[in-house]
Amino acid sequence: MSDSKSYDYIIVGAGSAGCVLAGRLSEDPSVNVLILEAGGSDKDPLIQIPLGMGKMHQHRMHDWGFDAEAEESVNGRKIEAMRGKVLGGSSSINVMAYVRGHRGDYDRWAQKGATGWSYEEILPYMRRCEDWEGEENKYRGKGGPIRTQWAKNDDPLLEDWKQACVDAGYKLTEDYNGGDTEGVGVSQSTQRGGERCSAAVAYLHPAKSRHNLKIEKNAYATKILMNGNKAIGIEYSKNGKLIKANADREVLISGGVFGSPQLLMLSGIGPADHLNDVGIEPVVDLKGVGKNLQDHMACLVHYTRPNAGKFRDLMRFDRMAIAMLRAYFFKNGPATVLPGGLHGFIKTRSELAVPNMQLMFRGAAPHAHLWFPGIKKAYTDGFGMRPVLLHPESRGEVLLRSSNAKDKPRIIQNFFSSPNDIAVLREGVRRIRDIISQPALDHWRGVEVAPGQDIQTDEQIDNWIRQTTVTAHHPSCTCQMGTNEDAVLDPELKVRGVEGLRVVDAAAMPDLVSGNINAAVLMIAEKASDMIKGVDPLPAAEGA
Known part of the structure; x- marks a missing residue:
């Protein structure tokens, strides 16, 4: 036809x-x-x-x-x-x-x-x-x-997070899409x-x-x-x-x-x-x-959050239902706000021409779910950061x-075929641990859930990365x-x-x-x- x-x-x-x-x-x-x-x-x-x-x-x-x-x-x-x-x-x-x-x-x-x-x-x-x-x-x-x-997230955790980054030796940037693209700054989105x-x-x-x-x-x-x-x-x-x-x-x-x-x-x-x-x-x-x-590979270093944030409260079923209806009909309210708020772009070696590590901040637990008293228990709140490998050597x-057009293609990523890639991600894990250990986050930081305090050696971290790493969808x-x-x-x-x-x-x-x-x-x-x-x-x- x-x-x-x-x-x-x-x-x-x-x-x-x-x-x-x-x-x-x-x-x-x-x-x-x-x-x-x-x-x-x-x-x-x-x-x-x-x-x-x-x-x-x-x-x-x-x-x-x-x-x-x-x-x-x-x-x-x-x-x-x-x-x-x-x-x-x-x-x-x-x-x-x-x-x-x-x-x-x-x-x-x-x-x-x-x-x-x-x-x-x-x-x-x-x-x-x-x-x-x-x-x-x-x-x-x-x-x-x-x-x-x-980003419109007003979680008070974010200001202390920025301070922790500064205390760990990283600079802040007013606009990472402007003239200063290296450092930690407030996220920007297409909304x-x-x-x-x-x-x-x-x-x-x-x-x-x-x-x-x-x-x-x-x-x-x-x-x-x-x-x-x-x-x-x-x-x-x-x-x-x-x-x-x-x-x-x-x-x-x-x-x-x-x-x-x-x-x-x-x-x-x-x-x-x-x-x-x-x-x-x-x-x-x-x-x-x-x-x-x-593609950009990433893993999530995350901790419990003893003082639960507003997002955990929002995930109560009745509140979320109202928030979604409000967002749909009136285009405002908490369902229009994402639980992130910061991005970082850093060099793990000073001689690099461009940042080789992105830090993605997450202000919520990785397995957040709807809950309601007496029906489903609220989850333990958390927060964390993803180190993202920006310039992998693996191809x-x-x-x-x-020959059938409807058959999905074979996608062969060859992740970590270059040993340098996992070494950079490992360095990212260590740097995030250092940031989150800063005194500015003492009030927010609970127990390290992943990788976990028992994961310390290079070999242990590498094994954890291989087991948990995902694509950042880039x-x-x-x-x-x-x-x-x-x-x-x-x-x-x-x-x-x-x-x-x-x-x-x-x-x-x-x-x-x-x-x-x-x-x-x-x-x-x-x-x-x-x-x-x-x-x-x-x-x-x-x-x-």
């Missing part, structure tokens, strides 16, 4: 990047755009209410259901690899953290061959993305689609008016009434249609039927770090040996497709399980841009050796940024939209 209409652009994936592309490209009324999303609507109240995130994660709602392959390096575990399958993609299910990374990340990209992607060149697109609640300056933008704001501000909310919904934009939900892309080495359209499945849609200008793949390389390989674009192994005839032998997988890959780099032989994309995000085809999402990153990745993905798509339109890039922010 064929779609009777041809489009100028077909976008595969209405995630963070795809929503930006759809919104920006359809600004031109003479251009027709089709965007395909395998998931459904983002109208679930659990998406819109910030605190609904916990229930979505618990039940893996609006999620592709990916898990990494079992690996001995993490004691044979299959670590979940949650990715959003819904309008807005992972921006509809993530923790809403807004972290741009360090300027050195982008300068490193440019030095590696991603010309045009230095910090001064990408900063104008970061500013164009956002509508910052603070003062506009040379780093922060006003009036953009994505609302960014300070507007008490609700999640996803890429769908910011870019797609405002554009959905445009006559030149067609949004197809529950539409699963199965193959890129090729004419020789030119991409001419997409085959997708919807309601049990295969549909073919033609693209007169370009096909834009925004399927995410796992989905984008999977679709390329299903279409014959990838490592020829692997494609032959699964019965797919190679069209373009591109060895880097699916390679270079990187994984994404492979096809078969997978990237499986279709890296650059100019070296492993690059899948050129610096304009065009697939090498293929005409009319680009990949625009986290897969395009050459390597990981120093923090959560959603801000970088939004920026990549903003910059890509100008490249696709053929307009001059925004002037570089010289001297920033």
